[in-house]
Amino acid sequence: QVQLVESGGGLVQAGGSLRLSCAASGRTFRSYTMGWFRQAPGKEREFVTYINWSDGRTVYADSVKGRFTISRDNAKNTVYLHMNSLKPEDTASYYCAATDRLYTSRAFEYNYWGQGTQVTVSS
Numbered sequence: 001q002v003q004l005v006e007s008g009g010g011l012v013q014a015g016g017s018l019r020l021s022c023a024a025s026g027r028t029f030r031s032y033t034m035g036w037f038r039q040a041p042g043k044e045r046e047f048v049t050y051i052n053w054s055d056g057r058t059v060y061a062d063s064v065k066g067r068f069t070i071s072r073d074n075a076k077n078t079v080y081l082h083m084n085s086l087k088p089e090d091t092a093s094y095y096c097a098a099t100d101r102l103y104t105s106r107a108f109e110y111n112y113w114g115q116g117t118q119v120t121v122s123s
Contacts, residue, residue: 002026002112004096009117012086020081020117022096033081033099036070037107038092038119045095047105051079059105064090086121095120 008020022034035050049060049070050117068096079096094117097110104110 002032002098004098004112004114006094006096006114006117009119010118011092011122014086014121014123016086016121017082017084018086018119020083020094020096020119021093022079022081022114024077024079024098031100033101033103034070034072035097035099035105035110036079036081037097037110038090038093039095039116040092043092044106047107048094049081050103051061052103057103059103061105083119086119088121088123091119091121 003025005023006020012018030052033050033052036048037045038048039045047061048064049074051058051070067085071080096114098112099110102110102111
């Protein structure tokens with residue numbers, strides 16, 4: 001089992017920044033891919049970004065490219081989502097997830113999920 005705990009959400013004005021954290025624990029996951037997804041009220045969960053823990057490969061959704069950055073800290077077993085130039089449309093619950101598949105952006109292929117953290121961007 002892999003346990004994921006997100007933190008760092010909150011309320012921010014448009015144009016501001018937030019950093020989300022995802023602390024991972026449990027079984028060995030160093031070959032896993034770690035993803036961030038988000039879900040706004042009344043909408044489907046959507047892919048934001050992922051990073052492969054072992055080789056650091058990253059992919060971003062077009063909607064966040066150039067504004068969001070995913071990174072990892074091996075010593076802390078933590079993945080971060082740095083969010084800059086936030087827009088009201090970024091408002092959602094953000095979820096950290098882990099998969100033993102390589103390089104996937106499909107939510108159904110992620111085996112483990114955190115509880116989510118709310119990000120609200122005011123205009």
